[in-house]
Amino acid sequence: MPSDMLRNLELDLDVFSGPFDLLLSLILREELDLLEVQLAEIVIAYLDHLERRERLNLEAATEFLVLIAALLELKSRLMLPGEEVEELDELEPAQAAEELLDRMLRYARYQNAGQWLIERQEAGQQFLLRESGPPAELSKTAEKPRATHDPQLLARAVGGLLKMPPAPDLRHLRNPRVSVADRLTILRDLLRRGRFDFERAVAGQDRMTVAVTLYALLELYKRGEADWEQEVPFAPITVAVGGNAAARAVAS
């Protein structure tokens, strides 16, 4: 469970407003769709919060990193359904770009149409409809019950619900091949040889592997097995053995 500080982190997002731990539990209970949550907004809210508090609580910060990274991983898995990544990966770069371009153009069309609707709605609000019903003395006779519907409508409707949908085709699905455990092993192997550049751990790998490796690294940091540094944003990330590594060696 998150510490008090995280629990009380108040968020005001597009799709949710309230404390962070409520957001978490809503997502875990699948009552809120993670795909609709802008994780960047949460990070910004957290940074604002840190700024106001001045003092950095390292434990809470690590905890936040782990939680937000877990959410990121979950979201990236949701956003990159296996089949589509496969599809794009198998295409030549030029073909993949064409395919992506097609999708973006199709989306741009409806994005623009949506903008038009927003303006149209604005203009449509100038005209108001009368909302009051007719005077009572005229509507007394309203809606006599009479046979207006065909009973077969009910049989058709309920019969339609009995229809079993065709079983979904699962042949194209494969289990995700990247596991946190595997990436942990690779990172620990590298660590045994000393400091290394994060790029080495993920050289030539796809985005999913990079994301899972970063998550594994967070896990190591949390356990005190690894430390990492980055001089400036986008600079190489250097990973080194952490303060707690000795303890781990004893335990194992």
Next chain:
Amino acid sequence: MSPLARVVEALLFLSPEPVSGEALSAATGAHQADIDAALAQLRAGLLGRGLQLREVAGSWTLVSAPEAETAARELLARPRSNALTPAQAETLAIVAYLQPVSRPEVARIRGVAAESATNALVERGLIEEAGRSQFGAVLYRTTTQFLASFNLSSLRDLPDVQTFDPSPQDEAALRDRLLRAGEQRAESLGSSR
């Protein structure tokens, strides 16, 4: 007609209640004397029209012209928006065959929320509340108006369920099969995302 008279006409048209001169003056920002002039203009402009200006206890309202009364009764007595939407038809069918049935159960069978369809059916007088389930959810059943609207003399007259399997008259069996189909629908949709 002056711009102010036009606005006054629109205000009286929209307002469900008679509107006082002060309220018209406050809403438009015009002086009482200008409102009076606008009302006089409106009264004159409505001569020979289908609407009339009327004063009720010092306030103003628009009413329909008396010669429209017969046609109005005829129009308003007709059942409005006859057809059931697909969501309403499914919900009504589930209530009719499985009653009494709760909204969560309807939602489980349909695979989507049943709130607005249920409310619309209650409003149309086709279903009504019938106590609560053991979990506290409101139960629904069909009304006598439902029977009249569908020309049924009793629930025993409900038509046989139309499906590939012609024998599911037993209500418990039907409920089971509907729930199973609903679950499978939810699964196959979930995996298509």
Next chain:
Amino acid sequence: MSPLARVVEALLFLSPEPVSGEALSAATGAHQADIDAALAQLRAGLLGRGLQLREVAGSWTLVSAPEAETAARELLARPRSNALTPAQAETLAIVAYLQPVSRPEVARIRGVAAESATNALVERGLIEEAGRSQFGAVLYRTTTQFLASFNLSSLRDLPDVQTFDPSPQDEAALRDRLLRAGEQRAESLGSSR
């Protein structure tokens, strides 16, 4: 204004919903052609007045003139409804142009889930269920209220969807950026191997 046009004006004033030509004809006993003529007369008679005649999905209704909006919102304390969020607007556009369309299809075009946007649009009365796809997914279509709130007399009033396609220049720029990004990625993968 003819007696029939007057009665039509009164009927549109009294009815809580838009009224179809057939319903006007049935209520008044007049032929459809005479109803059409009466509607044309009414439209002309309302020029320069506080009310306007409006066609919504093949039915007729009266609305207040735009210049009365400020005063009306003041008098009735009816604030403007919230603007659509971008997610809602995109979803509504997809439903409007491709209807009937299922939620998974909307999600495929937008690249993100459409659940809360769809629910919000249903709640606002702008879209409604329209049966099911072959896989059992609920299909959605726009409502009459959608036409009324967006000042459209029918779906044919929506602009040709191609008018919303990005310009050839924008398309070329997008293509360029994508190709360059692809090359860079290929290079960086090559060099890191």
